[in-house]
Amino acid sequence: MKTLLLVAHGSRRAASNEEVQIITRRLAVQAIGRYDLVDCAFLEIASPLIPEAIQDLIDRGATQVVVLPYFLSAGRHVAEDIPKEVEGVKQANPGVDIRIVPHLGSAEGMTGLLLGLAGD
């Protein structure tokens, strides 16, 4: 059972966290047939946090969890904090394939997306 977890930073502004939930729902619709479950988690401040969200996916039957950092910059959060949060739940569930894929800011298609927004 393949699952996808979109991980955002988390904000004190509730509307920002809701935006992440909205894009997660759009992602779930587009992922039908490719992922059985799509959910989101937050590195800090907002709920659910990364370990509990991954554990929840596993409890619901996940055999694979793809962790996708919804971050523009390859900073400390992406390089250190997210891997650290993932590590514990990974060790507790050695039979589950838990992998972190490259963060949003590194996406090849980013420039095309930006040019589309610019109106061209």
Place this chain on the structure above:
Amino acid sequence: MKTLLLVAHGSRRAASNEEVQIITRRLAVQAIGRYDLVDCAFLEIASPLIPEAIQDLIDRGATQVVVLPYFLSAGRHVAEDIPKEVEGVKQANPGVDIRIVPHLGSAEGMTGLLLGLAGD
């Protein structure tokens, strides 16, 4: 003369600002034939700031400046701070078409980009 200005938040971490400059260079390559100049600016902390970057594009001959917020969330920075920064230089240059387009987080193609990163 059409120009495009990618506006990021700006970070105390120099590598994060350099990432914005790198994506701006990639954007400039992809925008050849559509924009005559592509540059970046920062809302705060890093240089150049938005008003000086827009003024620089105008000094170099821009008749149109498309301001593109490199932000995931539609928060205060996108809704209030960037428009405020743009407003002064807009009033000082009434002959130049300066427009702010929707922020990155609102892009229709975002979910497709995310699924691509996830490896599907």
